[in-house]
Amino acid sequence: MGEVSFEMPYTFRWIETTPHFDIVLLKLKKGFPIPPHNHPSTTGVALVISGSTCITTYELEDALHEVKRSALRVVKMSEFRAWDVSTLTSTRDNIHSVEALDDFCHIIDIFTPPKNFLKATIYPGLKNVGRCQ
Numbered sequence: 001m002g003e004v005s006f007e008m009p010y011t012f013r014w015i016e017t018t019p020h021f022d023i024v025l026l027k028l029k030k031g032f033p034i035p036p037h038n039h040p041s042t043t044g045v046a047l048v049i050s051g052s053t054c055i056t057t058y059e060l061e062d063a064l065h066e067v068k069r070s071a072l073r074v075v076k077m078s079e080f081r082a083w084d085v086s087t088l089t090s091t092r093d094n095i096h097s098v099e100a101l102d103d104f105c106h107i108i109d110i111f112t113p114p115k116n117f118l119k120a121t122i123y124p125g126l127k128n129v130g131r132c133q
């Protein structure tokens with residue numbers, strides 16, 4: 001599978017896709033966080049394989065508002081280093097942002113069901129993006 005430049009400088013490399021799950025290599029560059037987004041109806045496992053990352057999770061301040069317009073509240077900010085694992089489910093830690101704390105950070109993501117993570121909602125115009133540093 002080829003390397004796909006999704007939105008530089010994030011780089012995704014599809015390692016495997018099956019009827020049941022995807023395995024994706026994510027390369028992050030310091031200073032270019034992936035903004036808050038969700039992975040609807042998805043369970044995910046993220047294994048940091050090099051560098052370190054800050055993963056911030058959020059909840060909607062008002063779930064009754066249209067999702068894209070609702071403000072987010074930071075739930076927690078956690079630092080992950082090589083060999084640390086972070087997980088999300090459809091109902092836990094699903095809205096999150098990710099940023100490299102070192103020059104580069106590589107993460108193996110496993111998502112089930114497959115292709116669902118491409119249906120992410122990215123939350124625009126957020127003022128409260130969490131930062132570990």
Ligand SMILES: [Fe+2]
Pocket residue numbers: 037038039096
């Ligand atoms: Fe994500």
